[in-house]
Amino acid sequence: MSTVEHDLPPTPDTADLAAEIERREAELEALRSRLAAWEEASAATPSRDDSFTSISGREIRPLYTPVDRQDADGYLEGIGLPGEYPFTRGPYATMYRTRLWTMRQFAGFGSAEETNARYHYLLRNGQTGLSVAFDFPTLMGYDSDHPRSLGEVGVCGVAISSLADMETLFDGIPLDEVSVSMTINGPAIILFCFYVAAAEKKGISPDRLRGTVQNDILKEYQAQHAWVFPPEPALRAIVDMFEWCSEHAPKYNPISISGYHIREAGSTAGQELAFTLKNGFEYVERGIARGLDVDDFAPRLSFFFDIHNDFFEEIAKLRAARRIWARTLREKYGSTNPESWRLRTHCQTAGVTLTAQQPENNIARVAYQAMAAVLGGTQSLHTNSMDETLALPTEKSVRIALRTQQILASETGVANTIDPLAGSFYVEQLTDDLEAEAEELFAEIDGMGGVVPGIEGGWFQKEIANSAMRQQVEIESGERLIVGVNAFTDGGEKVEIDTLKIDPAMEARQRERMARLREERDDEAVQRALSALTHAAREGENLVPRILDCARAYCTLYEIRFAMEEVFGAYREPVFF
Amino acid sequence: MDSESQMSAGEQRVRVLVAKPGLDGHDRGAKVIASAFRDAGFEVIYTGLHQTPEMIVAAAIQEDVDVVAMSVLSGAHMTLFPRVKALLDEAGATDILLTGGGIIPEDDVQALLAKGVGRLFGPGSPTTDAVAYIRSWFEERETAREAGQGAGG
Numbered sequence: 001m002s003t004v005e006h007d008l009p010p011t012p013d014t015a016d017l018a019a020e021i022e023r024r025e026a027e028l029e030a031l032r033s034r035l036a037a038w039e040e041a042s043a044a045t046p047s048r049d050d051s052f053t054s055i056s057g058r059e060i061r062p063l064y065t066p067v068d069r070q071d072a073d074g075y076l077e078g079i080g081l082p083g084e085y086p087f088t089r090g091p092y093a094t095m096y097r098t099r100l101w102t103m104r105q106f107a108g109f110g111s112a113e114e115t116n117a118r119y120h121y122l123l124r125n126g127q128t129g130l131s132v133a134f135d136f137p138t139l140m141g142y143d144s145d146h147p148r149s150l151g152e153v154g155v156c157g158v159a160i161s162s163l164a165d166m167e168t169l170f171d172g173i174p175l176d177e178v179s180v181s182m183t184i185n186g187p188a189i190i191l192f193c194f195y196v197a198a199a200e201k202k203g204i205s206p207d208r209l210r211g212t213v214q215n216d217i218l219k220e221y222q223a224q225h226a227w228v229f230p231p232e233p234a235l236r237a238i239v240d241m242f243e244w245c246s247e248h249a250p251k252y253n254p255i256s257i258s259g260y261h262i263r264e265a266g267s268t269a270g271q272e273l274a275f276t277l278k279n280g281f282e283y284v285e286r287g288i289a290r291g292l293d294v295d296d297f298a299p300r301l302s303f304f305f306d307i308h309n310d311f312f313e314e315i316a317k318l319r320a321a322r323r324i325w326a327r328t329l330r331e332k333y334g335s336t337n338p339e340s341w342r343l344r345t346h347c348q349t350a351g352v353t354l355t356a357q358q359p360e361n362n363i364a365r366v367a368y369q370a371m372a373a374v375l376g377g378t379q380s381l382h383t384n385s386m387d388e389t390l391a392l393p394t395e396k397s398v399r400i401a402l403r404t405q406q407i408l409a410s411e412t413g414v415a416n417t418i419d420p421l422a423g424s425f426y427v428e429q430l431t432d433d434l435e436a437e438a439e440e441l442f443a444e445i446d447g448m449g450g451v452v453p454g455i456e457g458g459w460f461q462k463e464i465a466n467s468a469m470r471q472q473v474e475i476e477s478g479e480r481l482i483v484g485v486n487a488f489t490d491g492g493e494k495v496e497i498d499t500l501k502i503d504p505a506m507e508a509r510q511r512e513r514m515a516r517l518r519e520e521r522d523d524e525a526v527q528r529a530l531s532a533l534t535h536a537a538r539e540g541e542n543l544v545p546r547i548l549d550c551a552r553a554y555c556t557l558y559e560i561r562f563a564m565e566e567v568f569g570a571y572r573e574p575v576f577f
Numbered sequence: 578m579d580s581e582s583q584m585s586a587g588e589q590r591v592r593v594l595v596a597k598p599g600l601d602g603h604d605r606g607a608k609v610i611a612s613a614f615r616d617a618g619f620e621v622i623y624t625g626l627h628q629t630p631e632m633i634v635a636a637a638i639q640e641d642v643d644v645v646a647m648s649v650l651s652g653a654h655m656t657l658f659p660r661v662k663a664l665l666d667e668a669g670a671t672d673i674l675l676t677g678g679g680i681i682p683e684d685d686v687q688a689l690l691a692k693g694v695g696r697l698f699g700p701g702s703p704t705t706d707a708v709a710y711i712r713s714w715f716e717e718r719e720t721a722r723e724a725g726q727g728a729g730g
Binding site: 137139140150151152220224225226265352354389390391392465468469475476484499502504573575577 | 600608624625629705
């Protein structure tokens with residue numbers, strides 16, 4: 001299906017070739033007959049289970065051999081070399097032999113001051129990138145002093161309501177050296193502008209910023225549910241950011257197309273893979289529809305996957321994702337720049353696999369998942385802390401999670417060679433099977449008119465909920481064993497670990513801070529910036545320059561949201577149950 | 578699953594409002610428990626996301642439910658449960674059970690129990706525990722009502 005840019009070995013003469021084909025056929029034939037005998041003998045031996053399935057419900061055969069692979073694509077076409085099309089073995093030629101993955105722990109709680117202190121702590125302990133967790137009010141575009149924020153300020157992440165908070169958050173942190181990832185979607189364009197304006201205050205221009213803003217609204221409607229605007233204006237704002245970043249912040253990733261939340265909400269590995277990539281293609285199509293050249297923005301599209309418990313399936317998922325992305329960008333969207341074909345991803349171990357029972361066991365789960373992420377070739381990684389199913393993590397548990405990555409990098413040797421599982425009959429077969437499953441789901445989504453109609457009809461939401469229910473039934477029936485939950489339970493154990501508590505006084509302090517800000521700023525400049533933004537929203541201008549002006553004038557998050565909402569309206573989800 | 582088949586003739590169906598209060602969008606648990614309640618033969622109303630305590634209590638009264646089951650994973654449980662409880666009491670709905678689940682530390686579970694909130698189910702709890710709890714609470718309430726009517730009549 002594709003041409004390969006490699007010099008093929010010189011054609012041997014026909015007689016040699018015929019002999020070689022015959023030899024291989026004979027070998028396969030011999031293997032088939034040995035395999036038949038092996039299968040017969042195995043069938044007589046008792047099996048410890050009725051069926052063996054992956055956590056996603058995929059049937060796993062007892063043994064994989066060259067017989068399974070006889071119809072597979074050739075090596076160069078299907079697997080190739082790292083850093084080369086179709087990128088199955090990794091997005092970069094030398095992978096971890098040049099540079100290890102970025103160890104990036106997602107963190108944020110309480111006020112900007114408290115989170116800033118945690119960032120300094122993490123950087124001192126050898127973390128190599130930052131990742132901001134915002135609280136629910138910020139995620140939904142509400143200021144800390146908005147009535148809907150009551151009880152939620154700083155609880156699940158850090159509260160950022162204006163440029164002033166963003167300046168405090170990154171106090172003493174060189175934003176031109178440390179790459180920062182921000183998990184924000186509904187109001188992403190606003191927080192991005194706070195970030196750019198905070199860097200500007202430090203004398204750092206946008207072209208020097210490295211980092212990522214999640215900004216993936218499609219999976220919010222499908223799974224995570226922190227939205228602000230309806231799909232069409234939300235997608236417009238995202239394309240505005242592609243456009244603005246390609247010109248002004250070429251090293252910044254204006255989106256992280258995320259399967260993580262789809263998986264955490266209950267999907268299977270195949271659904272996570274397919275929905276995420278399909279969302280990615282939707283963004284590509286939106287950019288092209290704006291009149292952008294695909295190769296002007298596609299190189300900065302980045303990804304984020306979940307790493308669940310099924311070790312090999314997760315590795316295969318990352319390998320399949322890279323191949324599907326490369327093939328589709330080149331063959332369907334006509335991209336000619338290899339940078340656009342290169343799928344780069346962040347990974348996080350699966351929060352949903354952590355158990356409240358015997359929480360120390362989570363350290364082991366996270367370690368296996370982290371190893372799968374690395375064997376799958378991730379570019380950066382967050383390892384969950386053992387106590388995250390009980391509360392926000394303590395410093396100690398975060399340190400253990402970070403040390404888990406450092407042990408992986410320094411002691412296990414898994415980063416010594418590139419894509420070490422390539423050529424495994426099983427892993428290659430899983431990679432192909434996941435790709436085929438994704439292709440089927442792409443066709444199904446196309447059949448319903450695409451991603452947005454699928455969201456509006458609740459299809460994604462229902463598919464994910466059904467998978468979640470199936471997993472719950474498997475656990476409750478004992479079909480799927482979870483250590484400490486339905487197997488190896490100690491019985492009535494008390495959890496004996498410390499958990500982090502957020503001081504309730506923090507919310508009052510944040511409200512006072514907001515009151516001070518509103519008093520000190522220039523009201524006229526605020527109103528001027530907000531009106532200009534509403535005007536730009538109505539006229540279809542790129543929103544980024546106007547929101548940047550709002551940020552500089554210390555307009556608050558909710559004020560900026562509201563100035564756009566006047567034109568865009570707010571999203572209300574129909575209830576699907 | 579045929580929910581009707583699990584009920585004897587004339588038995589009253591438990592009506593449950595499954596609610597997601599606050600700004601938290603994590604609805605995996607809410608949807609799973611709502612499905613489990615439905616499979617157990619309860620009548621289930623799901624509020625959808627991002628509900629204020631006022632919206633939840635209004636829905637509970639309007640739908641005439643027996644139980645409000647809230648799912649809170651945002652850490653805001655110490656604000657949201659007491660607020661819903663207070664609003665239910667204010668509305669005179671003291672016979673509605675307020676229960677729920679989510680990421681709620683044991684100390685907070687105890688503090689909420691003391692404020693009149695029912696059992697709260699943490700991560701890893703089988704859905705059957707919540708079903709059994711609501712069934713037995715409901716039977717007790719119905720028995721108490723019958724006894725009350727008997728004594729009064």
